[in-house]
Amino acid sequence: MVETKPLLGDRILGIAHKVLKKRGLLQSFHATDMELARRSLGRRMDCAVLADEPVEAPDPVRRLHVDYHALDKRTLKRLTAAGISVGAWTVTNRNKSAN
Numbered sequence: 001m002v003e004t005k006p007l008l009g010d011r012i013l014g015i016a017h018k019v020l021k022k023r024g025l026l027q028s029f030h031a032t033d034m035e036l037a038r039r040s041l042g043r044r045m046d047c048a049v050l051a052d053e054p055v056e057a058p059d060p061v062r063r064l065h066v067d068y069h070a071l072d073k074r075t076l077k078r079l080t081a082a083g084i085s086v087g088a089w090t091v092t093n094r095n096k097s098a099n
Contacts, residue, residue, distance in 0.1 A: 001024055001025045001026075001027065002015065002018075002019050002024055002025070002026050002027070003026075003027050003028060003050070004026070004027075004028045004030070004033065005028075005029075006030075007030045007032070007033060008030070008033050009032075009033070009036070010036070012026075012028075012033040012036055012037050013036070013037065013040055013041075016037035016040070016041055016045055016047075017041070019045075019046075020041055020044060020045050020046075023046075024046070025046045025047070025048060026045070026046065026047050026048075027047065027048040027049070027050050027065060028049070028050060029049070029050045029051070031049045031057075031058050031061070034047040034048070034049050034058075034061045035058050035059075035060065035061060038060045038061050039060060043060075046063075047061050047063060048061070048063040048064065048065045048085075048087065049061055049063065049064050049065070050065050050066075050089065051064060051065070051066050051067070051070075052066075052067050052070060053066070053067070053070050054066050054070060054071065054075045054078075054079060056079075056082065056084070057079075057084045057085075062083060062084055062085060063084070063085040063086075063087070064079065064084050064085070064086055064087070065086075065087040065088065065089050066086065066087070066088055066089070067088070067089060067090075068088035068089065068090050071086070071088050
């Protein structure tokens with residue numbers, strides 16, 4: 001799994017080629033980058049749009065990874081009924097000690 005941070009535009013394609021070659025997942029908060037990667041490399045390119053709040057995942061991506069705090073059963077049901085694959089993400093707090 002590779003997550004890109006800045007908006008990359010056409011530069012996303014080099015990264016996407018490497019991820020596709022390894023059969024990985026490419027994800028970003030920048031839906032336009034994920035759309036470009038998927039449109040350029042086709043259905044084999046596994047991409048996800050990251051979001052703080054549930055939104056419609058753009059065609060052709062159709063995969064959305066949402067902050068787990070913002071995801072509830074009703075929203076999950078609505079998104080999956082619309083044909084969107086949904087995942088949840090969390091932020092790892094490295095400063096918090098494990099007890």
